[in-house]
Amino acid sequence: MDEINISGIFAPIYWGFVVSLFLGGITIVQAYIYFPAKTDSSLVRLTAMSMIVLDLCSSFLMAQSVYYYLIPHFGSLLPLDSVTPEISAECLLSTMMTFNSQCYFVYQLCSVKRLRRGRWLVIGSISFCAILAFAGGIACVASMYVFHHGVLSNRNKIFAIFFGMAKGFGALTDILATIAMCMFLSSAKAGISETNTLLNKLMRFVLHRGALVTTIQTALLITFYVAPNKLYWMAFHINVTKLYANTFFPRLNGRAHLQNQITHSVITPSFTTTTHTSHMTRNRNKEEYPGEYDLSDAQNVDNHFDMPTVTKSVVIADI
Known part of the structure; x- marks a missing residue:
């Protein structure tokens, strides 16, 4: 009897989960550094707490799904006919984490005083795209529960539409937010070289963060539609929440260092x-x-x- 080679089918899920464990560990370390040292407002600390809790819950749900497909049903492809409730719940957590991270970016832009006349137009556009991405994510999760036989195999069209809506508007939100923040930082440059150096560092961080989350969202969309009969997209999907959490906490932890540089080099x-x-x-x-x-x-x-x-x-x- 010929053996069934399932490595090509389950490899994206397995290796994506392995990478997510490393990224999850980095998030835990960053959260450990943040909470004892920072005295932010209750809203910011609550957002940070929700990010780490949702990230840990996401890892647990994905671990349960990997166990279900690879251990009890090892060698069988029948379980792929239906998506587990844990994966559907993990998609909900992913939607919530993405929305939280993007809302915090909007909160930062609302604190900016130099966007001037186009300030509220920029913030409104970013908020609108973030809300559409969140609505698409909720609809995607609902379709996963309703059409649970049309997610991993024999993909349902309604699920595919809402999935594309959530990830597409999510990527657009990150692009707009990155451009808006870079415009502010560029307009804040003055004639002091130390100030410009600090602003350039901030711009590089914002650009790197925007490029990272936009790239994984775009790669997720491409693999989802280009290879509908493969599970390549799952490797990117598992790590979306990890990257949002990994780019969220460095923004919080890096502020004290930048403020010290401003104090010692700008105000001379x-x-x-x-x-x-x-x-x-x-x-x-x-x-x-x-x-x-x-x-x-x-x-x-x-x-x-x-x-x-x-x-x-x-x-x-x-x-």
């Missing part, structure tokens, strides 16, 4: 040359009002000698 003292001006004023007063100038005036002049003054201060919103 410069020593003004007030000596010459003060002497001229003293001599002129002495000529005009002889006898009214005494040693107390000289002491006042000395008190103003070489006093540090702030030449430039730049306020950068927390990202």
